[in-house]
Amino acid sequence: MSKKTIKTHLVTLTLRELRALWSQRWTPLVAGLTLLLQALLIAAIAISDQPRYAFASLEDFFYIAFGSSIILTLLLAMRSFSEDYAQGTWLQINLSSLSSLHITTSKILAIVLSTFLVQLVAAPFPLLLVQKGHLSTAHLLTGYFGLVLVQCATTAIGTFFSSLTARQLLSLALSSTLLIALLALWMLSAILSPELASIATTLSFYEGNFHGFMAGRLVLSEVTYYVSISTLFISATTLRLRSRRLL
Protein backbone atom coordinates (compact mmCIF):
# COMPACT_ATOMS: atom_id res chain seq x y z
CA MET A 1 0.00 0.00 0.00
CA SER A 2 1.44 3.42 -0.96
CA LYS A 3 2.15 6.16 1.59
CA LYS A 4 -0.52 8.33 -0.01
CA THR A 5 -3.12 5.59 0.41
CA ILE A 6 -2.13 5.06 4.04
CA LYS A 7 -2.42 8.79 4.69
CA THR A 8 -5.81 8.91 2.98
CA HIS A 9 -7.08 5.97 5.00
CA LEU A 10 -5.90 7.51 8.26
CA VAL A 11 -7.50 10.85 7.45
CA THR A 12 -10.78 9.23 6.36
CA LEU A 13 -11.00 7.09 9.47
CA THR A 14 -9.95 9.86 11.86
CA LEU A 15 -12.56 12.19 10.39
CA ARG A 16 -15.13 9.45 10.78
CA GLU A 17 -14.16 8.99 14.42
CA LEU A 18 -14.26 12.73 15.09
CA ARG A 19 -17.72 12.96 13.52
CA ALA A 20 -18.88 9.98 15.57
CA LEU A 21 -17.49 11.54 18.77
CA TRP A 22 -18.86 15.04 18.37
CA SER A 23 -22.23 14.21 16.83
CA GLN A 24 -23.32 12.72 20.14
CA ARG A 25 -24.55 14.84 23.04
CA TRP A 26 -22.45 12.76 25.40
CA THR A 27 -19.11 14.17 24.24
CA PRO A 28 -19.73 17.91 24.71
CA LEU A 29 -21.51 17.13 27.99
CA VAL A 30 -18.59 15.16 29.35
CA ALA A 31 -16.11 17.72 28.03
CA GLY A 32 -18.06 20.52 29.68
CA LEU A 33 -18.31 18.73 33.01
CA THR A 34 -14.61 17.93 32.97
CA LEU A 35 -13.72 21.55 32.26
CA LEU A 36 -16.10 22.67 35.00
CA LEU A 37 -14.47 20.32 37.49
CA GLN A 38 -11.07 21.58 36.42
CA ALA A 39 -12.18 25.19 36.78
CA LEU A 40 -13.60 24.58 40.24
CA LEU A 41 -10.41 22.95 41.45
CA ILE A 42 -8.27 25.76 40.05
CA ALA A 43 -10.58 28.31 41.62
CA ALA A 44 -10.29 26.56 44.96
CA ILE A 45 -6.51 26.99 44.81
CA ALA A 46 -6.75 30.53 43.48
CA ILE A 47 -8.99 31.85 46.25
CA SER A 48 -6.78 30.52 49.04
CA ASP A 49 -5.37 33.16 51.42
CA GLN A 50 -1.72 32.48 50.80
CA PRO A 51 -0.03 34.25 47.88
CA ARG A 52 1.58 31.89 45.45
CA TYR A 53 4.24 32.15 42.84
CA ALA A 54 3.11 31.95 39.20
CA PHE A 55 5.46 29.04 38.74
CA ALA A 56 3.74 27.04 41.47
CA SER A 57 0.32 27.98 40.14
CA LEU A 58 1.26 26.75 36.69
CA GLU A 59 2.45 23.47 38.23
CA ASP A 60 -0.90 23.17 40.01
CA PHE A 61 -2.72 23.86 36.75
CA PHE A 62 -0.96 20.95 35.05
CA TYR A 63 -1.52 18.79 38.12
CA ILE A 64 -5.26 19.37 37.88
CA ALA A 65 -5.27 19.10 34.07
CA PHE A 66 -3.51 15.73 34.41
CA GLY A 67 -6.44 14.36 36.39
CA SER A 68 -9.16 15.91 34.24
CA SER A 69 -7.45 14.71 31.05
CA ILE A 70 -7.45 11.15 32.33
CA ILE A 71 -11.11 11.30 33.25
CA LEU A 72 -12.14 12.84 29.93
CA THR A 73 -9.97 10.49 27.87
CA LEU A 74 -11.28 7.36 29.58
CA LEU A 75 -14.87 8.47 29.11
CA LEU A 76 -14.30 9.05 25.41
CA ALA A 77 -12.16 5.96 24.82
CA MET A 78 -14.64 3.53 26.36
CA ARG A 79 -16.88 3.82 23.29
CA SER A 80 -14.15 3.62 20.62
CA PHE A 81 -14.62 -0.03 19.66
CA SER A 82 -17.51 -0.99 21.92
CA GLU A 83 -19.91 1.29 20.08
CA ASP A 84 -18.92 -0.19 16.71
CA TYR A 85 -19.48 -3.71 18.05
CA ALA A 86 -22.85 -2.83 19.57
CA GLN A 87 -24.13 -0.86 16.55
CA GLY A 88 -22.91 -3.40 14.01
CA THR A 89 -20.78 -0.83 12.18
CA TRP A 90 -17.73 -2.97 13.02
CA LEU A 91 -18.76 -5.22 10.10
CA GLN A 92 -17.95 -2.67 7.41
CA ILE A 93 -14.68 -1.69 9.11
CA ASN A 94 -13.71 -5.34 9.45
CA LEU A 95 -14.48 -6.13 5.80
CA SER A 96 -12.62 -3.09 4.51
CA SER A 97 -9.05 -3.04 3.26
CA LEU A 98 -7.89 -1.11 6.32
CA SER A 99 -5.15 -2.60 8.43
CA SER A 100 -5.73 -3.20 12.14
CA LEU A 101 -2.97 -0.70 12.96
CA HIS A 102 -4.64 2.01 10.86
CA ILE A 103 -7.96 1.41 12.57
CA THR A 104 -6.42 1.57 16.04
CA THR A 105 -4.30 4.62 15.27
CA SER A 106 -7.17 6.60 13.80
CA LYS A 107 -9.39 5.96 16.82
CA ILE A 108 -6.65 7.01 19.22
CA LEU A 109 -5.75 10.04 17.11
CA ALA A 110 -9.35 11.27 17.13
CA ILE A 111 -9.69 10.96 20.89
CA VAL A 112 -6.32 12.56 21.65
CA LEU A 113 -7.09 15.42 19.29
CA SER A 114 -10.49 15.96 20.87
CA THR A 115 -9.14 15.83 24.42
CA PHE A 116 -6.30 18.20 23.60
CA LEU A 117 -8.66 20.70 22.00
CA VAL A 118 -10.89 20.57 25.07
CA GLN A 119 -7.88 21.25 27.26
CA LEU A 120 -6.99 24.20 25.06
CA VAL A 121 -10.30 25.80 26.08
CA ALA A 122 -8.75 26.24 29.53
CA ALA A 123 -5.55 27.69 28.01
CA PRO A 124 -6.32 31.36 28.85
CA PHE A 125 -5.54 30.67 32.52
CA PRO A 126 -2.00 29.29 32.05
CA LEU A 127 -1.36 31.88 29.33
CA LEU A 128 -2.25 34.55 31.84
CA LEU A 129 0.14 33.00 34.35
CA VAL A 130 2.93 32.96 31.80
CA GLN A 131 2.30 36.55 30.80
CA LYS A 132 1.75 38.12 34.24
CA GLY A 133 4.20 35.88 36.04
CA HIS A 134 6.93 36.38 33.44
CA LEU A 135 7.31 32.66 33.03
CA SER A 136 9.08 30.88 30.21
CA THR A 137 6.90 29.76 27.29
CA ALA A 138 8.90 26.55 27.32
CA HIS A 139 7.34 25.70 30.70
CA LEU A 140 3.89 26.03 29.17
CA LEU A 141 4.77 24.02 26.08
CA THR A 142 6.48 21.29 28.09
CA GLY A 143 3.47 20.99 30.35
CA TYR A 144 1.10 20.66 27.43
CA PHE A 145 3.44 18.17 25.77
CA GLY A 146 3.26 16.09 28.92
CA LEU A 147 -0.52 16.33 28.88
CA VAL A 148 -0.61 15.08 25.28
CA LEU A 149 1.58 12.11 26.25
CA VAL A 150 -0.69 11.31 29.17
CA GLN A 151 -3.73 11.56 26.92
CA CYS A 152 -2.09 9.21 24.38
CA ALA A 153 -1.25 6.66 27.04
CA THR A 154 -4.68 6.83 28.66
CA THR A 155 -6.43 6.63 25.29
CA ALA A 156 -4.35 3.62 24.32
CA ILE A 157 -5.35 1.86 27.55
CA GLY A 158 -9.03 2.78 27.14
CA THR A 159 -9.09 1.76 23.48
CA PHE A 160 -7.51 -1.60 24.26
CA PHE A 161 -10.17 -2.50 26.81
CA SER A 162 -12.85 -1.17 24.48
CA SER A 163 -11.63 -3.59 21.79
CA LEU A 164 -12.31 -6.50 24.14
CA THR A 165 -16.03 -5.95 24.68
CA ALA A 166 -19.21 -4.46 23.25
CA ARG A 167 -20.16 -3.11 26.68
CA GLN A 168 -18.90 0.41 27.18
CA LEU A 169 -19.28 0.40 30.97
CA LEU A 170 -17.29 -2.81 31.26
CA SER A 171 -14.57 -1.30 29.11
CA LEU A 172 -14.58 1.81 31.31
CA ALA A 173 -14.43 -0.27 34.49
CA LEU A 174 -11.47 -2.31 33.24
CA SER A 175 -9.46 0.64 32.00
CA SER A 176 -10.22 2.65 35.15
CA THR A 177 -9.10 -0.23 37.33
CA LEU A 178 -5.80 -0.52 35.52
CA LEU A 179 -5.19 3.22 35.63
CA ILE A 180 -6.02 3.46 39.32
CA ALA A 181 -3.60 0.61 39.94
CA LEU A 182 -0.88 2.40 37.95
CA LEU A 183 -1.57 5.66 39.75
CA ALA A 184 -1.48 4.00 43.15
CA LEU A 185 1.69 2.01 42.49
CA TRP A 186 3.86 4.65 44.16
CA MET A 187 2.01 3.98 47.46
CA LEU A 188 3.57 0.51 47.51
CA SER A 189 7.01 2.06 47.70
CA ALA A 190 6.39 2.73 51.43
CA ILE A 191 6.04 -0.96 52.20
CA LEU A 192 8.33 -2.57 49.64
CA SER A 193 12.06 -3.08 49.74
CA PRO A 194 14.11 -0.19 48.29
CA GLU A 195 14.74 -1.99 45.00
CA LEU A 196 11.08 -2.87 44.45
CA ALA A 197 9.98 0.54 45.69
CA SER A 198 12.14 2.10 43.00
CA ILE A 199 10.46 -0.07 40.36
CA ALA A 200 7.01 0.75 41.72
CA THR A 201 7.74 4.47 41.56
CA THR A 202 9.19 4.15 38.04
CA LEU A 203 6.04 2.40 36.84
CA SER A 204 3.67 4.76 38.56
CA PHE A 205 1.49 6.70 36.14
CA TYR A 206 1.88 10.04 37.96
CA GLU A 207 4.43 9.98 40.75
CA GLY A 208 7.93 10.01 39.30
CA ASN A 209 6.76 10.38 35.70
CA PHE A 210 4.82 13.63 35.42
CA HIS A 211 6.63 15.95 37.84
CA GLY A 212 9.11 17.00 35.21
CA PHE A 213 6.41 18.12 32.79
CA MET A 214 4.62 19.99 35.56
CA ALA A 215 7.81 21.85 36.39
CA GLY A 216 8.57 22.61 32.76
CA ARG A 217 11.43 20.09 32.49
CA LEU A 218 11.62 17.67 29.59
CA VAL A 219 12.92 14.48 31.20
CA LEU A 220 13.73 11.68 28.77
CA SER A 221 12.74 8.90 31.16
CA GLU A 222 9.30 10.43 31.62
CA VAL A 223 8.76 10.80 27.86
CA THR A 224 9.92 7.21 27.39
CA TYR A 225 7.51 5.97 30.05
CA TYR A 226 4.39 7.41 28.45
CA VAL A 227 5.51 6.54 24.94
CA SER A 228 6.14 2.96 26.09
CA ILE A 229 2.70 2.67 27.68
CA SER A 230 1.11 4.03 24.50
CA THR A 231 3.10 1.68 22.27
CA LEU A 232 2.36 -1.32 24.45
CA PHE A 233 -1.38 -0.83 24.41
CA ILE A 234 -1.56 0.20 20.74
CA SER A 235 0.28 -3.03 19.90
CA ALA A 236 -2.03 -5.02 22.17
CA THR A 237 -5.08 -3.51 20.51
CA THR A 238 -3.70 -4.19 17.04
CA LEU A 239 -2.98 -7.82 17.95
CA ARG A 240 -6.43 -8.14 19.44
CA LEU A 241 -8.01 -6.87 16.20
CA ARG A 242 -5.84 -9.16 14.09
CA SER A 243 -7.01 -12.14 16.11
CA ARG A 244 -10.62 -11.21 15.23
CA ARG A 245 -9.93 -10.55 11.57
CA LEU A 246 -8.51 -12.69 8.83
CA LEU A 247 -6.37 -9.74 7.69
Added chain:
Amino acid sequence: MTTPHLTHTPLSVQQLSFFHKKRCILHNVSFETEPSGITGLLGINGAGKSTLLSLLAAHTFPASGTISLGPITTHTHTAQWHKLVAFLPETPALEPHLTTQQHILFIAQIAGLPLHDARHKTQHIVEKLQLQNVLHTPTKHLSFGFKKRVALASTLVTSPHLLLLDEPGAGLDPSQLVTLRHTLQELAQDHKIILSSHIIHELSLLTSSILTLHNTTLTPYHHQDLDTPLYILRIQPHQRELAAHLLAQLDQVSMTRSSTPDTLQLMLPENLLSHALQLLLSHGIQPLEWFRPSHDDELEAKFLILTQRSTT
Protein backbone atom coordinates in the same frame (compact mmCIF):
# COMPACT_ATOMS: atom_id res chain seq x y z
CA MET B 1 -1.52 -10.28 -7.56
CA THR B 2 -3.96 -8.93 -10.14
CA THR B 3 -7.52 -10.11 -9.89
CA PRO B 4 -8.33 -12.64 -12.56
CA HIS B 5 -11.61 -12.42 -14.45
CA LEU B 6 -14.08 -14.02 -12.06
CA THR B 7 -17.45 -13.10 -13.50
CA HIS B 8 -18.25 -16.68 -14.51
CA THR B 9 -16.33 -18.43 -11.78
CA PRO B 10 -18.56 -20.31 -9.38
CA LEU B 11 -18.16 -19.96 -5.63
CA SER B 12 -16.83 -23.20 -4.20
CA VAL B 13 -17.19 -24.27 -0.57
CA GLN B 14 -15.55 -27.45 0.63
CA GLN B 15 -16.02 -29.24 3.95
CA LEU B 16 -16.91 -26.12 5.89
CA SER B 17 -17.43 -26.51 9.62
CA PHE B 18 -18.14 -23.93 12.29
CA PHE B 19 -18.63 -24.11 16.02
CA HIS B 20 -19.98 -21.52 18.43
CA LYS B 21 -19.32 -22.10 22.14
CA LYS B 22 -18.73 -25.81 21.50
CA ARG B 23 -22.02 -26.13 19.62
CA CYS B 24 -21.76 -27.28 16.01
CA ILE B 25 -23.45 -24.80 13.69
CA LEU B 26 -22.18 -26.12 10.37
CA HIS B 27 -20.77 -29.57 9.71
CA ASN B 28 -18.85 -30.42 6.53
CA VAL B 29 -20.91 -28.13 4.34
CA SER B 30 -19.93 -28.31 0.67
CA PHE B 31 -21.51 -26.73 -2.36
CA GLU B 32 -20.77 -24.90 -5.58
CA THR B 33 -22.94 -22.10 -6.90
CA GLU B 34 -23.93 -21.42 -10.46
CA PRO B 35 -21.39 -19.21 -12.29
CA SER B 36 -23.92 -16.38 -12.28
CA GLY B 37 -27.42 -15.55 -11.14
CA ILE B 38 -29.07 -15.81 -7.75
CA THR B 39 -28.70 -18.71 -5.36
CA GLY B 40 -31.12 -18.94 -2.47
CA LEU B 41 -30.23 -20.08 1.03
CA LEU B 42 -33.24 -21.47 2.82
CA GLY B 43 -33.61 -22.53 6.42
CA ILE B 44 -35.60 -22.02 9.59
CA ASN B 45 -34.54 -19.45 12.17
CA GLY B 46 -31.35 -20.54 13.86
CA ALA B 47 -30.35 -22.93 11.06
CA GLY B 48 -27.07 -21.09 10.48
CA LYS B 49 -27.85 -19.04 7.37
CA SER B 50 -26.35 -15.82 8.75
CA THR B 51 -23.36 -17.74 10.04
CA LEU B 52 -22.73 -19.28 6.63
CA LEU B 53 -22.98 -15.90 4.92
CA SER B 54 -20.66 -14.41 7.50
CA LEU B 55 -18.12 -17.14 6.72
CA LEU B 56 -18.50 -16.59 2.98
CA ALA B 57 -17.85 -12.88 3.56
CA ALA B 58 -14.70 -13.73 5.58
CA HIS B 59 -16.12 -11.75 8.48
CA THR B 60 -15.53 -14.76 10.70
CA PHE B 61 -13.37 -17.77 10.03
CA PRO B 62 -14.37 -21.44 10.02
CA ALA B 63 -13.04 -24.27 12.16
CA SER B 64 -12.20 -26.13 8.96
CA GLY B 65 -12.87 -26.09 5.24
CA THR B 66 -12.16 -23.79 2.34
CA ILE B 67 -14.08 -21.10 0.50
CA SER B 68 -12.81 -20.09 -2.91
CA LEU B 69 -13.55 -18.13 -6.05
CA GLY B 70 -11.25 -19.71 -8.59
CA PRO B 71 -7.68 -19.44 -7.27
CA ILE B 72 -8.64 -16.92 -4.58
CA THR B 73 -9.54 -18.25 -1.15
CA THR B 74 -10.61 -16.55 2.06
CA HIS B 75 -7.55 -17.81 3.93
CA THR B 76 -4.78 -17.03 1.49
CA HIS B 77 -6.11 -13.86 -0.15
CA THR B 78 -8.25 -12.25 2.53
CA ALA B 79 -7.68 -8.64 1.51
CA GLN B 80 -8.50 -9.48 -2.10
CA TRP B 81 -11.54 -11.47 -0.99
CA HIS B 82 -12.92 -8.45 0.82
CA LYS B 83 -12.69 -6.49 -2.41
CA LEU B 84 -14.48 -9.18 -4.40
CA VAL B 85 -17.25 -9.96 -1.95
CA ALA B 86 -19.81 -7.66 -0.33
CA PHE B 87 -22.05 -8.62 2.58
CA LEU B 88 -25.39 -7.08 3.50
CA PRO B 89 -26.48 -8.17 7.01
CA GLU B 90 -30.12 -8.60 7.99
CA THR B 91 -30.12 -5.46 10.12
CA PRO B 92 -28.42 -2.69 8.15
CA ALA B 93 -25.67 -1.07 10.19
CA LEU B 94 -25.23 2.45 8.90
CA GLU B 95 -23.06 5.22 10.30
CA PRO B 96 -25.69 7.11 12.32
CA HIS B 97 -23.87 10.42 12.27
CA LEU B 98 -23.44 10.49 8.50
CA THR B 99 -25.89 11.39 5.74
CA THR B 100 -26.74 8.86 3.04
CA GLN B 101 -24.23 10.33 0.62
CA GLN B 102 -21.49 10.58 3.27
CA HIS B 103 -22.07 6.98 4.34
CA ILE B 104 -21.82 5.51 0.85
CA LEU B 105 -18.78 7.66 0.12
CA PHE B 106 -17.14 6.53 3.37
CA ILE B 107 -17.68 2.86 2.52
CA ALA B 108 -16.23 3.41 -0.94
CA GLN B 109 -13.16 5.14 0.49
CA ILE B 110 -12.38 2.52 3.12
CA ALA B 111 -12.73 -0.11 0.43
CA GLY B 112 -9.69 1.50 -1.18
CA LEU B 113 -11.25 3.65 -3.90
CA PRO B 114 -9.54 7.00 -4.58
CA LEU B 115 -11.73 9.96 -3.62
CA HIS B 116 -12.55 10.94 -7.21
CA ASP B 117 -13.62 7.39 -8.14
CA ALA B 118 -15.51 7.03 -4.88
CA ARG B 119 -17.53 10.18 -5.59
CA HIS B 120 -18.27 9.06 -9.13
CA LYS B 121 -19.40 5.60 -8.06
CA THR B 122 -21.47 7.01 -5.23
CA GLN B 123 -23.34 9.21 -7.68
CA HIS B 124 -23.91 6.26 -10.01
CA ILE B 125 -25.24 4.00 -7.26
CA VAL B 126 -27.48 6.73 -5.84
CA GLU B 127 -29.12 7.12 -9.26
CA LYS B 128 -29.40 3.37 -9.77
CA LEU B 129 -31.15 2.77 -6.45
CA GLN B 130 -33.14 6.03 -6.54
CA LEU B 131 -31.78 7.51 -3.36
CA GLN B 132 -31.71 11.11 -4.57
CA ASN B 133 -34.47 12.21 -2.20
CA VAL B 134 -32.64 11.04 0.91
CA LEU B 135 -29.13 11.99 -0.17
CA HIS B 136 -28.62 14.57 2.58
CA THR B 137 -30.71 12.88 5.27
CA PRO B 138 -28.81 11.49 8.28
CA THR B 139 -29.04 7.72 8.11
CA LYS B 140 -30.45 7.52 11.64
CA HIS B 141 -33.54 9.37 10.39
CA LEU B 142 -34.24 7.05 7.47
CA SER B 143 -37.12 4.58 7.40
CA PHE B 144 -36.24 0.90 7.61
CA GLY B 145 -36.86 0.39 3.90
CA PHE B 146 -34.53 3.22 2.95
CA LYS B 147 -31.91 2.00 5.41
CA LYS B 148 -31.93 -1.33 3.62
CA ARG B 149 -31.59 0.41 0.27
CA VAL B 150 -28.71 2.55 1.51
CA ALA B 151 -27.02 -0.53 2.95
CA LEU B 152 -27.47 -2.27 -0.42
CA ALA B 153 -25.99 0.77 -2.15
CA SER B 154 -22.99 0.55 0.18
CA THR B 155 -22.38 -3.05 -0.82
CA LEU B 156 -22.67 -2.22 -4.54
CA VAL B 157 -20.46 0.87 -4.58
CA THR B 158 -17.32 -1.30 -4.54
CA SER B 159 -18.52 -3.31 -7.59
CA PRO B 160 -18.17 -6.71 -5.95
CA HIS B 161 -18.20 -9.98 -7.87
CA LEU B 162 -20.27 -11.73 -5.23
CA LEU B 163 -23.11 -10.25 -3.19
CA LEU B 164 -24.18 -11.92 0.03
CA LEU B 165 -27.59 -10.74 1.22
CA ASP B 166 -28.94 -11.88 4.58
CA GLU B 167 -32.73 -11.76 4.60
CA PRO B 168 -32.89 -8.71 2.33
CA GLY B 169 -36.69 -8.70 2.37
CA ALA B 170 -37.08 -8.87 6.15
CA GLY B 171 -39.06 -5.95 7.53
CA LEU B 172 -40.08 -4.59 4.13
CA ASP B 173 -43.68 -3.95 3.13
CA PRO B 174 -45.13 -5.61 -0.02
CA SER B 175 -44.41 -2.69 -2.35
CA GLN B 176 -40.83 -2.49 -1.09
CA LEU B 177 -40.49 -6.23 -1.64
CA VAL B 178 -41.54 -5.83 -5.26
CA THR B 179 -38.99 -3.02 -5.72
CA LEU B 180 -36.31 -5.15 -4.11
CA ARG B 181 -37.14 -8.10 -6.32
CA HIS B 182 -36.79 -6.02 -9.49
CA THR B 183 -33.54 -4.55 -8.22
CA LEU B 184 -32.09 -7.96 -7.47
CA GLN B 185 -33.14 -9.34 -10.83
CA GLU B 186 -31.32 -6.45 -12.50
CA LEU B 187 -28.25 -6.94 -10.33
CA ALA B 188 -28.16 -10.67 -11.07
CA GLN B 189 -27.22 -9.86 -14.65
CA ASP B 190 -23.84 -8.50 -13.53
CA HIS B 191 -23.26 -10.08 -10.12
CA LYS B 192 -23.35 -13.45 -8.45
CA ILE B 193 -25.80 -13.24 -5.59
CA ILE B 194 -26.47 -15.50 -2.64
CA LEU B 195 -29.45 -14.47 -0.58
CA SER B 196 -30.89 -16.07 2.49
CA SER B 197 -34.53 -16.12 3.39
CA HIS B 198 -37.22 -18.13 5.07
CA ILE B 199 -39.81 -16.66 2.70
CA ILE B 200 -39.89 -19.46 0.16
CA HIS B 201 -42.20 -17.50 -2.09
CA GLU B 202 -39.55 -14.83 -2.63
CA LEU B 203 -36.88 -17.44 -3.25
CA SER B 204 -39.03 -19.28 -5.75
CA LEU B 205 -39.52 -16.04 -7.73
CA LEU B 206 -35.89 -14.95 -7.66
CA THR B 207 -33.58 -17.92 -7.60
CA SER B 208 -32.50 -20.59 -10.00
CA SER B 209 -31.20 -22.88 -7.29
CA ILE B 210 -31.75 -23.22 -3.56
CA LEU B 211 -29.53 -24.47 -0.78
CA THR B 212 -31.39 -25.63 2.29
CA LEU B 213 -29.70 -25.57 5.65
CA HIS B 214 -30.99 -27.82 8.39
CA ASN B 215 -29.39 -29.55 11.37
CA THR B 216 -25.88 -28.28 10.47
CA THR B 217 -26.00 -29.77 6.96
CA LEU B 218 -26.75 -28.30 3.60
CA THR B 219 -28.71 -29.79 0.71
CA PRO B 220 -28.86 -28.24 -2.75
CA TYR B 221 -32.07 -28.12 -4.74
CA HIS B 222 -32.75 -26.89 -8.21
CA HIS B 223 -35.65 -24.78 -9.26
CA GLN B 224 -37.44 -27.76 -10.76
CA ASP B 225 -37.59 -29.23 -7.26
CA LEU B 226 -39.66 -26.26 -6.18
CA ASP B 227 -41.88 -26.81 -9.20
CA THR B 228 -42.58 -30.40 -8.06
CA PRO B 229 -46.27 -30.55 -7.15
CA LEU B 230 -47.34 -30.92 -3.55
CA TYR B 231 -50.23 -33.19 -2.57
CA ILE B 232 -52.12 -33.55 0.67
CA LEU B 233 -53.00 -37.13 1.41
CA ARG B 234 -55.66 -37.99 3.98
CA ILE B 235 -55.77 -41.54 5.32
CA GLN B 236 -56.85 -43.38 8.45
CA PRO B 237 -54.70 -42.16 11.37
CA HIS B 238 -53.59 -45.68 12.32
CA GLN B 239 -52.32 -46.24 8.73
CA ARG B 240 -50.26 -43.04 8.52
CA GLU B 241 -46.97 -44.47 9.66
CA LEU B 242 -47.21 -47.45 7.32
CA ALA B 243 -48.09 -45.14 4.43
CA ALA B 244 -45.17 -42.88 5.26
CA HIS B 245 -42.80 -45.86 5.40
CA LEU B 246 -44.01 -47.15 1.99
CA LEU B 247 -43.88 -43.80 0.24
CA ALA B 248 -40.43 -43.00 1.65
CA GLN B 249 -39.05 -45.92 -0.34
CA LEU B 250 -40.03 -44.29 -3.62
CA ASP B 251 -37.47 -42.18 -5.45
CA GLN B 252 -38.26 -38.51 -6.03
CA VAL B 253 -40.73 -38.41 -3.14
CA SER B 254 -40.27 -35.99 -0.24
CA MET B 255 -42.80 -35.82 2.55
CA THR B 256 -43.60 -34.51 5.97
CA ARG B 257 -46.30 -35.29 8.47
CA SER B 258 -48.71 -32.45 9.13
CA SER B 259 -50.09 -31.48 12.54
CA THR B 260 -53.32 -33.44 12.01
CA PRO B 261 -52.83 -37.20 12.63
CA ASP B 262 -54.50 -38.31 9.42
CA THR B 263 -52.54 -36.26 6.88
CA LEU B 264 -49.30 -36.54 4.94
CA GLN B 265 -47.82 -33.83 2.72
CA LEU B 266 -46.00 -35.18 -0.33
CA MET B 267 -43.86 -33.67 -3.04
CA LEU B 268 -43.66 -35.96 -6.04
CA PRO B 269 -43.80 -35.64 -9.84
CA GLU B 270 -47.24 -35.95 -11.37
CA ASN B 271 -46.25 -39.04 -13.32
CA LEU B 272 -45.50 -40.88 -10.06
CA LEU B 273 -48.90 -40.17 -8.57
CA SER B 274 -50.68 -43.25 -9.86
CA HIS B 275 -47.74 -45.49 -8.86
CA ALA B 276 -47.81 -44.12 -5.34
CA LEU B 277 -51.56 -44.65 -5.05
CA GLN B 278 -51.26 -48.23 -6.33
CA LEU B 279 -48.51 -48.92 -3.79
CA LEU B 280 -50.76 -47.78 -0.95
CA LEU B 281 -53.75 -49.75 -2.22
CA SER B 282 -51.67 -52.92 -2.59
CA HIS B 283 -50.88 -52.72 1.13
CA GLY B 284 -54.50 -52.21 2.15
CA ILE B 285 -54.27 -48.44 2.66
CA GLN B 286 -57.33 -46.67 1.26
CA PRO B 287 -56.70 -42.91 0.73
CA LEU B 288 -59.67 -40.91 2.01
CA GLU B 289 -58.78 -37.76 0.11
CA TRP B 290 -56.05 -36.62 -2.27
CA PHE B 291 -55.72 -32.97 -3.36
CA ARG B 292 -53.38 -30.06 -4.05
CA PRO B 293 -53.52 -27.25 -1.48
CA SER B 294 -53.80 -23.51 -2.08
CA HIS B 295 -50.68 -21.72 -3.39
CA ASP B 296 -49.68 -20.24 -0.01
CA ASP B 297 -50.24 -23.50 1.87
CA GLU B 298 -48.26 -25.32 -0.80
CA LEU B 299 -45.26 -23.06 -0.40
CA GLU B 300 -45.32 -23.35 3.37
CA ALA B 301 -45.49 -27.12 3.18
CA LYS B 302 -42.64 -27.21 0.63
CA PHE B 303 -40.57 -25.09 3.00
CA LEU B 304 -41.13 -27.61 5.78
CA ILE B 305 -40.37 -30.55 3.53
CA LEU B 306 -37.22 -28.97 2.11
CA THR B 307 -35.94 -28.09 5.55
CA GLN B 308 -36.94 -31.63 6.63
CA ARG B 309 -38.74 -30.58 9.75
CA SER B 310 -41.39 -32.86 11.19
CA THR B 311 -44.46 -31.04 12.47
CA THR B 312 -45.82 -33.81 14.67
